[in-house]
Amino acid sequence: xxxxxxxxxxxxxxTGAAGAALAGxxxxxxxxxxxxxxxxxxxxxxxxETALGDAYAIxxxxxxxxxxxxxxxxFIAASRRRAEELTTLLEQAGGQPTxxxxxxxxxxxxxxNATIAAYRAAAGPLSTEELRGTAIAFLAAVAAELSVMSExxxxxxAPRPFVTGLEAEPYVAADEDSADEETTTEATTTxxxxxxxxxxxx
Amino acid sequence: xxxxxxxxxEALRLAALGAGAIAxxxxxxxxxxxxxxxxxxxxxxxLVGAIxxxxxxxxxxxxxxxxxDTDIGPTLxxxxxxxxxxxxxxxxxxxxxxxxxxxxxxxxxxxxxxxDVDGLDSEQSERLLDLLDELGGLSSPRxxxxxxxxxxxxxxxxxxxxxxxxxxVDLTTTSAEIAxxxxxxxxxxxxxxxxxxxxxxxxxxKTARDAVPAASSGQ
Numbered sequence: 042x043x044x045x046x047x048x049x050x051x052x053x054x055x056t057g058a059a060g061a062a063l064a065g066x067x068x069x070x071x072x073x074x075x076x077x078x079x080x081x082x083x084x085x086x087x088x089x090e091t092a093l094g095d096a097y098a099i100x101x102x103x104x105x106x107x108x109x110x111x112x113x114x115x116f117i118a119a120s121r122r123r124a125e126e127l128t129t130l131l132e133q134a135g136g137q138p139t140x141x142x143x144x145x146x147x148x149x150x151x152x153x154n155a156t157i158a159a160y161r162a163a164a165g166p167l168s169t170e171e172l173r174g175t176a177i178a179f180l181a182a183v184a185a186e187l188s189v190m191s192e193x194x195x196x197x198x199a200p201r202p203f204v205t206g207l208e209a210e211p212y213v214a215a216d217e218d219s220a221d222e223e224t225t226t227e228a229t230t231t232x233x234x235x236x237x238x239x240x241x242x243x
Numbered sequence: 244x245x246x247x248x249x250x251x252x253e254a255l256r257l258a259a260l261g262a263g264a265i266a267x268x269x270x271x272x273x274x275x276x277x278x279x280x281x282x283x284x285x286x287x288x289x290l291v292g293a294i295x296x297x298x299x300x301x302x303x304x305x306x307x308x309x310x311x312d313t314d315i316g317p318t319l320x321x322x323x324x325x326x327x328x329x330x331x332x333x334x335x336x337x338x339x340x341x342x343x344x345x346x347x348x349x350x351x352x353x354x355x356x357x358x359d360v361d362g363l364d365s366e367q368s369e370r371l372l373d374l375l376d377e378l379g380g381l382s383s384p385r386x387x388x389x390x391x392x393x394x395x396x397x398x399x400x401x402x403x404x405x406x407x408x409x410x411x412v413d414l415t416t417t418s419a420e421i422a423x424x425x426x427x428x429x430x431x432x433x434x435x436x437x438x439x440x441x442x443x444x445x446x447x448x449k450t451a452r453d454a455v456p457a458a459s460s461g462q
Contacts, residue, residue: 073412074412111440112439112440112441114441115445116441119444157423160419161419164407164415165412165413170407170408170456171407174404174454174456177402177406177407177418177422178403178422178448178454181399181403182444182447182452184422185426185427185447185448188427188444189430189440192430193440198427198431199321199430199431202326202329202421203332203417204423204426205423
């Protein structure tokens with residue numbers, strides 16, 4: 042559990058997982074785009090992307106149905122390309138890859154949401170425009186793939202106006218009146234791999 | 244936190260959820276006091292550009308849902324509502340900064356919505372007016388779908404190229420969330436136009452990738 046100022050919480054509350062990642066990296070709330078956080082944010086995105094590629098490759102029982110195979114194979118290739126690019130960016134940032142989780146069969150959409158959440162967490166606080174733009178572009182790419190996978194599953198391909206990868210609504214309002222108050226936040230991960238941030242008052 | 248502050252915060256949260264699951268207070272600038280500084284104009288420019296595109300998309304989806312293919316009508320109406328949710332959230336942020344809110348076009352001939360708007364440069368204004376004029380000339384369901392697909396591309400390019408540049412962690416994050424939604428809209432529109440699922444997913448991915456600011460650009 043980290044304690045941050047109320048001003049810091051407003052940023053953290055606004056960015057959800059991004060804020061949790063920020064706090065977890067020990068970043069200063071005075072410079073939320075300090076490059077010192079890049080390795081951790083990129084490593085988290087790479088781990089999620091690697092697991093997504095594996096999830097696509099594993100597929101469900103018996104693998105994808107023939108009409109879906111072309112799409113899934115293209116998603117595997119696209120995911121591997123994104124992972125390669127992230128690996129390069131991570132090395133340039135001086136970071137090391139972390140071990141990706143082994144996905145369960147049939148977990149493609151769950152893993153896609155986890156990957157979207159990782160890109161969303163990185164998009165705001167990464168230190169350069171190129172890195173932030175890459176995170177946004179990769180989030181959009183995975184969102185597009187998720188849309189197709191949802192359609193295959195007979196579900197709404199575009200259910201929400203704000204694609205976060207999380208179940209929680211993306212923003213919690215706060216106002217400047219309480220800007221100097223202290224609060225605490227605790228990042229938690231659900232069984233589905235979703236990161237949430239909870240607030241406690243002192 | 245005092246009871247008064249807590250209730251105000253709760254009211255803001257509820258208002259924000261109603262507006263589109265996003266709150267502007269503490270989002271563009273945490274300790275915003277209403278005063279406008281030089282940096283605020285950069286935030287305004289980003290927000291006005293985004294809102295203008297979103298409001299054009301709302302009009303376009305509404306028009307297409309009324310005049311297009313009835314089979315996809317409910318989907319177009321759902322997408323219209325999602326574009327409106329984006330516009331509402333961004334308008335709330337702009338309002339919090341203390342700037343005037345841009346009018347939404349109410350028809351394809353309502354050119355005043357994109358003329359002489361603070362925050363829109365002449366190139367943006369001309370582009371929006373061209374798109375508005377083009378909307379007025381559409382007739383077949385397929386024409387509408389193609390047009391909507393290009394509008395989604397415009398928005399995806401905007402959020403991927405301008406979202407990383409804006410000096411607000413939260414606005415960049417919001418850009419990512421909206422870009423994800425626009426990419427999903429593109430997939431649905433392209434598959435409706437007959438593209439394979441693989442192609443439909445690859446197209447917005449490429450659009451977004453091509454829009455990423457170059458490495459030599461600023462921090």
